[in-house]
Amino acid sequence: MRIGIDVGGTHTDAIVMDGDRVVATVKCLTTEDVTTGIVAALRVLREQSEVDPKDVRAVMIGTTHFINALVEANRLAPTAALRFGLPATAALPPMVDWPDSLVTAVGGRSYLCHGGVEFDGQDIADLDEDEIRRAAHDMLSHGVRSVAVSSVFSPVSAEHELRAAELLAAEAPELDVSLSHEIGRLGLLQRENATIINAALREMAAQIVDGLAAAVHGAGITAPLYLSQNDGTLMEVDYARRYPVATFASGPTNSMRGAAFLSGLTDCAVVDVGGTTTDVGVLRHGFPREAATEVVVAGVRTNFRMPDVLSIGLGGGSLVHGTGAADVAVGPDSVGYRLTDRALVFGGDTLTATDIAVAAGILDIGERGRVRHLAKDFVAAVLADIETKVARTVDRMRSSRERPPVVVVGGGGILVPDTLEGAGTVHRTEHFAVANAIGAAIAQVGGEVDRIYPIEPGRREAVLDAAKQEAVDRAVAGGADPGRVRIVDIDEIPIAYLPGNATRVRVKAVGDLVLGTDSTDGVA
Template identity: 60%
Template sequence: AHRRRRPAAWLIAACVTSVLRITRRHTKGSTTMRIGIDVGGTNTDAVLIGYDDRVLAAAKSPTTPDITAGITAAVRTLDPPVESVTAVMIGTTHFLNALVEGARLTPVAAVRLGLPATAALPPMADWPARQRAAVAGHGYLCHGGREFDGRPLSPLDPEELKRTAADIAARGLTSVAVSSVFSPVAETDERLAAGILRAELGEGVHLSLSHDLGRVGLLARENATIINASLRDLATVIVESFGKALAEMSLTAPFFLSQNDGTLMDADFARTCPVATFASGPTNSMRGAALLSGLGDCAVVDVGGTTADIGILTGGFPREAAGESQAAGIRVNFRTPDVLSLGIGGGSLVSEGGGTGPRSVGHRLTRDALVFGGTRLTATDLAVAAGLADIGDRARVAHLDPEFTGRALERVAGRLAEGVDRMRTSAAPLAVVAVGGGSVLVPEPLPGFADVRRPAHFDVANAVGAAIAQVGGEVDRVFRVPDGRRDAVLAGARDEALGRALDAGALPGSVRVVDVEEVPLAYLPGGATRIRVKAVGDLDLERVPGCSGPSWCDAGAVRDA
């Protein structure tokens, strides 16, 4: 009997140990939380998200000039259990705003590898005058570059690059943008040129390489690289401010910035690639709208304090712009969502004739709007007067003529409906999800769109989108596709994209391909085809705290994110 009890006791102990392991795992998961923050031009929004993507708390705070105070105020309102927060995700418009304003930009030396071709249009030839002046506009044309299949266009000339470096040093420039013809296909020339320039200019120089930032298309990719180089110093200041704000709240969890396509980058990568955040605001709003509404395919109308951004969700991700887009009037070709922006927001000024926008009081809404004791009539005042919103003091807008208010709001609804109609690609019924603090201006129904939804926490959808951002990997280059080998080439591109997502820190088993684009280039020989594959997966939080995997430690792997 004694011998029989010993195996039974061992078996019970083993079962108890297994149960405890499972319990600990589930307990840990249930207390895992993330904070999503969106720093907008008017408000800084923050949410606390549970392990099951439930919104546990939400907060809004006016955006402050020093960044830190606004973030600290919003997070303090959340009152998160700091020991349970495993990651903080931040979306920001600071870098785009700096470019639009033509302020806080660093002078740049733009080095293009493409002679004897490409000399007809020098770098920054099509830039607006303000932005061109802000980055000083120093362009250099050098030999190098590749054909679409990787063959050299012309030999790289080290002595030419050394002379270029000498002139850059004489001008006192410390930020250099290097672009090369077809570098997304063959990046060798850019890397060799960067090595020569760094050796001549010293370790203090900032180098931005175009193959890290843009897609096929020289001028738009070069523009993106120059913009990125001009923002490097500001990026250091902004990222350090984010870190300081979180440290003041005793938050030791790693923080990430959301990118244009709804995926994440870590703080180190954000310092080197600030241009990747330009469209993170509307992207976060659309991703948040998808989660909050439960709809993966719909139109999203995000109304903030100054603008209304309209986009289309496909499979839970924003539809991306087909080709080139514009940033502050400059053509670029990095990943951006296809968004239509209208000058309509909660802070939009209303004219005597009932026209709304595009001028706005922006972050001064709580000071200038009538309902807050101000003297300026805004769209928010109209919404309060019509009973669509209950903020401020309704008695301060009681004098507004109901007919005038109704007519002005109808104009707003008509412009929003027209915007959604411009973005749709078919006549099929399309649900509309309204988010953002100013979305009270979106009526239910919207003219021409019967299914309008305003989900819970609609006013902080942008912060929700930041909190649920995933890790991505993408392949975008020209492949040779021999007859009968199309499936094999596509499979190879898919595997490469999946591998890049895993290398960038995605959780194994969660990665999936969300977009495949195949464009045959009929004017090139050899079955040349541009193939773009995008894969995403959940952030592997187990690999983040100690940087135990290569993805967050190796610069090359992070770059592929």
């Protein structure tokens, strides 16, 4: 038995699975502090399923804690950025493109030091260790508690970042240290931004993970706890403490993985309609297609691993604007988790997309009599507006002329019609409303290698084999069954401006999580 939980903007969904069979599902309103909603979902799940907590072998959670903290600029640790690049890079200091409010929230201290490498791996300047020591003491004197270390072209050579981490540990062991080569990709500012975000969340990550563990253990479950990553795989709680940014966009990712499981399709478009937004992504070989360009998070440009998802302000809680069929518009504003208080069918005073669905007869919740006054042509116009917005979003996500099959999931999926212009067959499966929680429950363990290799003539296959084996080893180290690990993605990108036939090789391996026969505590 395993439990999957996914926290959305409106609902917190939870399911119990026994192998590939869904035993029970629940959908509870998300609470402001998130954790309380998880506790409530676990309580209802236990009441409905009557599953003995001792039979649960693992709990997987996809949470919005960390992305919410960043967007709200709340509970972020005083953070410094330590960059190695002088005498280059001084023209654009760290956080130069950040919103002022977010810079203020993290403290906004930055230090430029000598070091870094050129694109060919040659040093820009020697590392000045005394410079690093002075920066460390200055950070402590200004109350900094977390530091993001970045170096020019650290994906080519991480030597300076690793040495800086050693010096910081010696001079200021109380500082949390995040290294950019472990988080982002080529592109200094974007990689540095992602690392600063990660560093600012590190302190809160430990508290959140402990809180989630307490919620799970409070339900009598002593099984290991895992968090969903933004690539559709799982991470252990210790990894989550170090890399909280890896949880960003795990909600849409869980929905897409759940859609693949429920529909049996591995290459398709997925439309996930929640209470606040509709997220559209693309599955490739059963996993979300990754964004090929930079991703903007809370107004900050980053380049860490994220799914290619397009979101629009459309969901079951979206407000319906307009007074007649000619001027209707749905969203982007939403009542969110206050749906059961504010929607007309629940006795509220706000017209929402859920009210329209009830008035149209495609949904039966609340009191239908409260929406009988809505004109039929007005209701039809609203549904047409929803169909148009979804169809256009799916069309924007296409990468070829072929019309992709579409899998509709999410509690608001009932709003999507059975046919969409420009798309293939629309699939709506059993349990589609809780596909996100199912995606969390069935998530596998991943291992990824993303590195620049010099490929000598005749050595290509040997280099690829070594990269594949390293990816497999990382998946096994994360808890995957060694006999069930497979390579799901390989990318080779020759880099013309680097010497020695340099090629960026990215390999991703995934495998099923090994579930022990006895439950153990997932938090040390």
